[in-house]
Amino acid sequence: MSEDKIPTLQDVLSARPHVYRYLSRTPLYHYPTLSRLIGAEVWIKHENHQPIGAFKVRGGLNLAANLSPQARAAGLFTASTGNHGQSIAFAARAYGMQATIAVPEGANPGKVAAMQGLGAQVLFHGRDFDTAREWIQTMAAERQGVFVGPTDTPLICGVATYALEILEDLPDVEVIIVPVGAGSGVCGVSIVAKSINPKIEVIAVQSEAAPAMQLSWQRGMMVQAKMETFAEGIATRVPFANTQAIMRRYLDDFVLVSDAAIQEAILLLLRHTHNLAEGAGAAATAAAVQLAGRLAGKKVVLVLSGGNLALGQLQMILAKGQP
Amino acid sequence: MSEDKIPTLQDVLSARPHVYRYLSRTPLYHYPTLSRLIGAEVWIKHENHQPIGAFKVRGGLNLAANLSPQARAAGLFTASTGNHGQSIAFAARAYGMQATIAVPEGANPGKVAAMQGLGAQVLFHGRDFDTAREWIQTMAAERQGVFVGPTDTPLICGVATYALEILEDLPDVEVIIVPVGAGSGVCGVSIVAKSINPKIEVIAVQSEAAPAMQLSWQRGMMVQAKMETFAEGIATRVPFANTQAIMRRYLDDFVLVSDAAIQEAILLLLRHTHNLAEGAGAAATAAAVQLAGRLAGKKVVLVLSGGNLALGQLQMILAKGQP
Known part of the structure; x- marks a missing residue:
């Protein structure tokens, strides 16, 4: 994607009616005890409160709304570690389309069951x-269906609607921290925040166990990297060019946190907010703990992007110890 | 409270502006995999998505809005196992009042910290x-403050606003299952549901380890009982007369479930909805599992009344085993 194709605030506004036809706004809550712990005024954007438990559902609905009748009839094909697939399955059901979703072997069983529960055909591969x-x-091409990539522009514009909600609810927000998988979320936040108030600092976070997007952003070139994080929502091995272009234009910083810090953040969120976060969903909180000195006294929004943590993982994290 | 003082649908409608001045509607979501498991069309009313993690905040806001300036200046005194106290603390902060809250020794530490975080003075006693x-x-009387009982009528009318949301979102609901502590929630649901469509079945649930409200309803007289449940939100030893009167007029059934069944329901909700429920919040789900035959094929709403489970309890429940 060339720079001039970067979506605008107007594109995000256009996505809103498609998103709110099926979804409600999610809450942005201030948590006093978590704020005291971090030393900043901490707000959580609760995208885990979405019907599929993750922010991605906004993108699928905007994508589906913008398809031609022919494309809708052809059906959607995509790949996912779980939440993007649930988004496409949700949108496909809403618009009466067939969804076929490839997931890696060993995918989060709760996410797989949820995709199937929404009527999608789930295929394990690789x-x-x-x-x-x-x-x-390749299969989509053979069957003349619509392949949906995880960073297609309508997805970015759809998920960006949560950033508009943040700006509406907390106009004087100073920092927004966003987890990055393929980058649709952080791009949506960047486009909205920087269009409305360029002084808002947007910080991305990834696991140091899967840093492909961070390294690519830092070096200004596409870099593949190891992919060993437990947090499948931010487990990207191959970076995406269009989201990298947007991030290079808008992003203020991109930090890495350890998987151990993410797991501690899951416990912090359980203790202080009683919300279940998956690894990706807790990454922004882990980053806030790591950056506490820099955030001191600021109004900070942490995007809790999703809550679909597998029960076995939760059990393992709780057994390891409590912060 | 005499029968003629039972709140009406009009009273609930009057509470709405006071509630929505500070809160948003909570979602009502359909979960396909949980539905298949129970054999009914299962919807969850997510009162755990409230800013304090529980439905009670609606009641506190309605109560505070209806106080005289003199009463507001005198400050609020109440007792709570946690969620009611958080509701009063939240409302006190919103209206610039002082809140003093007595909690039993050993109260849920997360709930206590949250009350303090909201600015309330928390006193441990008994x-x-x-x-x-x-x-x-007694302290409230000595200090000429306003004592708030857990079933005061403005609280019932405030919490009843979630029942109106259920009826708006799912007009053809057939069964609503509600956990009972002091009874404000189930009374709110009963008043709304029976006023709009008397055919909607309202079923209450309590733990068999703390059955005072159930026994009192069943026998038509006030009965104290043992109070040994782990679920502090439904841990009532002494029944409440005004909520009993409403329940006797409207309630269709009142079932008991075991604490073990409630703990299994916490795991079911984690697995199928990725939401953390406290014991009270999972009781309706436990009841649905127990009543599965009777609910077969019906549109059933389970009220997830709160999510403030202590981390230690979660750890214990996960260690016990998974369904």
Whole structure:
């Protein structure tokens, strides 16, 4: 995607009616005890309160609304570690389309069951997201269906609607921290925040166990990297060019946190907000703990992007110890 | 409270502006995999998505809005196992009042910290809610403050606003299952549901380890009972007369479930909805599992009344095993 194709605030506004036809606004809550712990005025954007438990559902609905009748009849093909697939399955059901979703072997069973519960056909293929994606892309071409990439522009514009909600609810927000998988969320936040108030600092976060997007942003070139995080929502091995272009234009910083810090953040969120976060969903909180000195006294929004943590993982994290 | 003082749908409608001045509607979501498991069309009313993690905040806001300036200046005194106290603390902060809240010794530490975070003064007294309540009631009288009982009529009318949301979102609901502590929630649901469509079945649920409200309803007289449940939100030893009167007029059934069944329901909700429920919040789900035959094929709403489970309890429940 060239720079001039970067979506605008107007594109995000256009997505709103498609999103709110099926979804409600999610809450932005201030948590006094978590704020005291971090030393900043901490607000959580609760995208885990979405019907599929993750922010991505906004994008799928905007994408589906903008398809031609022919494309809708052809059906949607995509790959996912779980939440993007649930988004496409949700949108497909809303618009009466067939969804076929490739997931890597060993995918989060709760997310798989949820996709199937929404009526999608789920196919297991390959060891990771990128392998599954290449495979289903070929199948979509063979069957003349619509392949949906995880960073397609209508998805970015759809998910960006949560950023508008943040700006409406907390106009004087100073910092927004966003987890990055393929980058649709952080791009949506950047486009909205920087269009409305360029002084708002947007900070991305990824696991140091899967830093492909962070390294690519830092070096200004596409870099593949190891992909060893437990947090499948931010487990990207191959970076995405269009989201990288947007991030290079708008993003203020991109930090890495350890998987251990993410797991501690899951416990912090359980203790202080009583919300279940998946790894990706807790990454912004882990970053806030790490950046506490820099955030001191500021109004900070942490995007809790999703809550679909597998029960086995929760059990393991609780057994390891409590912060 | 005499029968003719039972709140009406009009009273609930009057509470709405006071509630929505500070809160948003909560979602009512359909969960396909949980529905398949129970064999009914299962919807969850997500009162755990409230800013304090529980439905009670609606009641506190309606109560505070209806106080005289003199009463507001005198400050509020109440007793709570946690969520009612958070509701009063939240409302006190919103209206610039002082809140003093007695909790039993050993109260849920997360709930206590949240009350303090909202600016309330928290005092520990006695072994259970009822002991703390009698003590703080005396203190309120001595200090000429406003004592708030857990079933005061403005609280019932405030919490009843979630029932109106259920009826708006799912007009053809057939069964609503509601956990009972002091009874404000189930009374709110009953008043709304029976006023709009008397055919809607309202079923209450309590733990068999703390059955005072159920026994009192069943026998038509006020009965105290043992209070041994882990679920502090439904841990009532002494029944409440005004909510009993409403329940006798409207309620269709009142079932008991075991604490073990409630703990299994917490795991079911984690697995199928990725929401953390406290014991009271999972009781309706436990009842639905127990009543599955009777609910077969019906549109059923389970009220997830609150999510403030202590981390230690979650750890214990996960260690016990998964359904």
